[in-house]
Amino acid sequence: MTTTAPLPRTGPITGVAAEARAVVKTYGHGETQVRALDHADVTIPAGHFTAVMGPSGSGKSTLVHALAGLDTIDSGQVLLGGTDLTTLTEEDRTRLRRDRIGFVFQSFNLVPSLTAAENIALPLTLAGTRPDPAWQTTLVDVVGLTDRLTHRPTELSGGQQQRVAVARALISRPEIVFADEPTGNLDSRAGQAVLGLLRYASAELGQTVVMVTHDPSAASHADRVVFLADGRVVDELTDPTPAAVLATMSGLTQE
Ligand SMILES: Nc1ncnc2c1ncn2[C@@H]1O[C@H](COP(=O)(O)OP(=O)(O)OP(=O)(O)O)[C@@H](O)[C@H]1O
Secondary structure (H helix, E strand, O other): OOOOOOOOOOOOOOOEEEEEEEEEEEEOOHHHOEEEEEEEEEEEEOOOEEEEEOOOOOOHHHHHHHHOOOOOOOEEEEEEOOEEHHHOOHHHHHHHHHHHEEEEEOOOOOOOOOOHHHHHHHHHHHOOOOOOHHHHHHHHHHOOOHHHOOOOHHHOOHHHHHHHHHHHHHOOOOOEEEEEOOOOOOOHHHHHHHHHHHHHHHHHHOOOEEEEOOOHHHHOOOOEEEEEEOOEEEEEEEOOOHHHHHHHHHHOOOO
């Protein structure tokens, strides 16, 4: 990662980027019904790097999908900036995701037929706009892909593909970037590089980042970790260390 020049902040570093209020989400019906979120409350501060942890099945993905407008909820409120997502139509949510949110997935989700440069620019291409050349150059430099821009995903390592995905998530300077297990398919060195980038995006660019992870060491890169159990936020840590995250996780029980 090249960090020579100071970079412009992408947004405010104070205030609230997103909020879930008393969110309930159930799947299925009758006896097979599962309450994935059970009055979950969380506040995501703008410009911070927040990690979401919790035992398997505690509702992490469901919470992040609700915050990102990927899924509807049964009751409660989800706010992104000043927008209440629960009042939006499907079409408006789709547009909001495209225009205001960046995503990084465990499985990279790059378009195989496009080069790294084209993948990075894709959110803007889809929105009918073009990247700001200076910002694109800066991002490509930050993620260390300057000499890989004409490569297609199959010609890149997993770590390089995920760095393309991080640049793609940042290219439109979204209000919030959601990363769902971004290091889950990477070896530890490539994982460290991706975590370093997310941390850099937040600390140096003012980017709000929310990351779901199972890994205490990954979570310790965040400013704050929120812990879910049984569909609710039950604890949080500020300036986490891997040991503190592990200790908190050990104290959580899941049916
Ligand atoms: N589409 C679905 N249909 C039915 N049940 C679901 C669905 N998605 C999630 N669930 C259930 O909701 C609960 C919460 O799931 P969720 O994926 O949010 O948990 P998680 O904490 O992200 O788990 P993991 O760490 O294993 O990925 C689980 O009991 C899960 O089985």
